[in-house]
Amino acid sequence: MSDASPNSTDRQSGNSKSALTRFFGSRITWPVLGLAVVLLFNAIFIPSFFTLEVRDGQLYGSLIDVLNRGSIGVILAMGMTLVIATGGVDLSVGSVMAISGAIAALILTETQLGMLGIVPCVLFAALAAGLMNGVLVAYLKIQPIIATLILMVSGRGIAKFITGEKIITVGDDSYNFYFDFIGKGHLFGLPFTVTLFVTLFAVTSLFVRMTSLGLFIESVGANETASRASGIHDKGVKIAVYVFAAFCAVIAGLIDASNINAADTMNAGVFTELDAIFAVVVGGTALTGGRFSLTGSLIGAMLLQTLMTTLYTYGVPSDVAPVPKSLVIVAVCLLQSPVFRGQLQRLAGKGGGR
Amino acid sequence: MNSYARKSLRRTLLASLALMILIGCSSKSDNGAMKGDNGGDGTSKPIIGFVQTGSEGDWRKAHTESVREAAEEAGFELRFADGQAKQENQIKALSSFVAQGVDGIILAPLVETGWDNVLEKAKKRNIPVLILDRQVEVKDDSLYVTYIGADTYNEGRLAAEWLIEKTGGKAKVVELQGTPGASPTINRYNGFRDVIADHSGIEIIASQSGDFRRSKGKEVMEAFLKKHGDDIEVVYAHNDDMAIGAIQAIEDAGKKPGDDIILVSIDGVRAAFEAMVEGKLNCTVECNPLQGPMAFDAMKKILAGDIGDMPKKQMIKDRVYDRDSAKEVIDSRKY
Numbered sequence: 001m002s003d004a005s006p007n008s009t010d011r012q013s014g015n016s017k018s019a020l021t022r023f024f025g026s027r028i029t030w031p032v033l034g035l036a037v038v039l040l041f042n043a044i045f046i047p048s049f050f051t052l053e054v055r056d057g058q059l060y061g062s063l064i065d066v067l068n069r070g071s072i073g074v075i076l077a078m079g080m081t082l083v084i085a086t087g088g089v090d091l092s093v094g095s096v097m098a099i100s101g102a103i104a105a106l107i108l109t110e111t112q113l114g115m116l117g118i119v120p121c122v123l124f125a126a127l128a129a130g131l132m133n134g135v136l137v138a139y140l141k142i143q144p145i146i147a148t149l150i151l152m153v154s155g156r157g158i159a160k161f162i163t164g165e166k167i168i169t170v171g172d173d174s175y176n177f178y179f180d181f182i183g184k185g186h187l188f189g190l191p192f193t194v195t196l197f198v199t200l201f202a203v204t205s206l207f208v209r210m211t212s213l214g215l216f217i218e219s220v221g222a223n224e225t226a227s228r229a230s231g232i233h234d235k236g237v238k239i240a241v242y243v244f245a246a247f248c249a250v251i252a253g254l255i256d257a258s259n260i261n262a263a264d265t266m267n268a269g270v271f272t273e274l275d276a277i278f279a280v281v282v283g284g285t286a287l288t289g290g291r292f293s294l295t296g297s298l299i300g301a302m303l304l305q306t307l308m309t310t311l312y313t314y315g316v317p318s319d320v321a322p323v324p325k326s327l328v329i330v331a332v333c334l335l336q337s338p339v340f341r342g343q344l345q346r347l348a349g350k351g352g353g354r
Numbered sequence: 355m356n357s358y359a360r361k362s363l364r365r366t367l368l369a370s371l372a373l374m375i376l377i378g379c380s381s382k383s384d385n386g387a388m389k390g391d392n393g394g395d396g397t398s399k400p401i402i403g404f405v406q407t408g409s410e411g412d413w414r415k416a417h418t419e420s421v422r423e424a425a426e427e428a429g430f431e432l433r434f435a436d437g438q439a440k441q442e443n444q445i446k447a448l449s450s451f452v453a454q455g456v457d458g459i460i461l462a463p464l465v466e467t468g469w470d471n472v473l474e475k476a477k478k479r480n481i482p483v484l485i486l487d488r489q490v491e492v493k494d495d496s497l498y499v500t501y502i503g504a505d506t507y508n509e510g511r512l513a514a515e516w517l518i519e520k521t522g523g524k525a526k527v528v529e530l531q532g533t534p535g536a537s538p539t540i541n542r543y544n545g546f547r548d549v550i551a552d553h554s555g556i557e558i559i560a561s562q563s564g565d566f567r568r569s570k571g572k573e574v575m576e577a578f579l580k581k582h583g584d585d586i587e588v589v590y591a592h593n594d595d596m597a598i599g600a601i602q603a604i605e606d607a608g609k610k611p612g613d614d615i616i617l618v619s620i621d622g623v624r625a626a627f628e629a630m631v632e633g634k635l636n637c638t639v640e641c642n643p644l645q646g647p648m649a650f651d652a653m654k655k656i657l658a659g660d661i662g663d664m665p666k667k668q669m670i671k672d673r674v675y676d677r678d679s680a681k682e683v684i685d686s687r688k689y
Contacts (some may be wrong), residue, residue: 048581055607056608065573167568169625259572260568260569266409312562312577313577315561315562317561318562
């Protein structure tokens, strides 16, 4: 599961450097430290944050909330990491979430098909959305930010069209055990969403690190022309990552809709694409493409959710809540910048009498 | 700043010109079609331009429908413009309506300020403007004829009054606020507090924004439950959707919403009535979206020149529904 992180650490800093340099040079060190700082803050000011109790055979507490609510962020960040690694970006994931929720709610309320109907339909939606983004980016050479902006804007319209501009509530008469389980079920005493994102993370990590696919993705992101010259089907790789991002988005959409028992197309997934990009960048993957770290993105997404839950629990007034959130993100991003770290080191060196 | 303002004004004018041409074209073809229907009898309906905020959800949809239906019933031709949640779009649409020379304009503003310029244009061409739903803040009151809308401040007061009666003036309350800065949020926040100020037994122990959204309402409520646990006696939500999210969070925590924790919210959408019938929500203060008929009654009077005794502010009466009255009216609810 964690095979991605030591790998990337080794690659970034040479073996000759000291363990300490390697530690501070690693991409995931800083988000981990950020997470530790936020948790430390909680330990001091909100001790109840770490209280865990068992209710109805399930763990119950703020930490569980973080894992549960953070699942959507983590899942979206997985897809976003691979897209960003190819030098792209996918702004449409929030809208794809809304579409997925709308499809699920419509199938549950209008047909008797249940999950048998939902799964193929949302998979098809993911394929269509991913192909549209991928083809626009890979073949038509449209800037990723614009290509995916198209679906971001139109996708919400499509979702609203599916639901008829209403919030479709999945009520008792259209109750479906499996659908309900996605967002609200429990497995091994933890919310099922945790199992879902851990599995997705493990499978994705294994897949990109055990096969050469991860290397292909990094190479396309680092230098498209060179990788084409060396025989990598760069267009295919790009389309594949956009389809994967859309696949992650439909899963997140199902979680969101199942969680509130409704398809709220107006609000589902709004701004989640930006949170996903945040998580990826905080996790140490550069927007310019190339090397990526799925572990980093996982930790980045968890850091964001821990922050949000902390702000709610601590009672920061909601109009100023975005400020502390962005302060933490800025701090982590600054510490990740080699230039900033270099200047810090120089300052420290001067202080040392050099 | 001046040159910037001038530049943006020019841009607005250009955009409105483009919009005008577009709308002009489409309305021309509309007219053609209508003439065909009427057999060309030549009677012209008064034309009303309606600038809506956008389509944010069920409530807004009911609001739009109500205006459309009322226009048809009153025998007006309605030209509809959707601001898509942006004030600049609304201003553009408004000035294009002015340029078209419609007979009257109904504006449902997104925000309170920034309307002076465009309303002056309407006034210069003697086009009466009626403000619907949310209020505007302008230097010169005569820029619009009248304001018709729901009194969101009073809704907050009604919620607090109901709560005081229900609990005997003693309760620990957590509040789920709407989007920070939106006028319903501010008014429902202040209205509630102004009433409980005289009742020291009512204490707000936590207050956070749930953005008027179900999922956010649930997430925030989860955090409240972790921190305050059994202390929470009442949830006051600024809209029904957040209350519905909170209900789910309370159920997940193994408590019974409606019994262990009292929930009071505002809006009166259909899902809230369903929750009340199930016993999970205790009270909702209706914020009536069916404002169309009242708006067109006023518009008729305005166009007939009968505005002598028209008040500047006309409030639609809000009703409070609890579990018992919900059962009686749920079948007659339109939205």
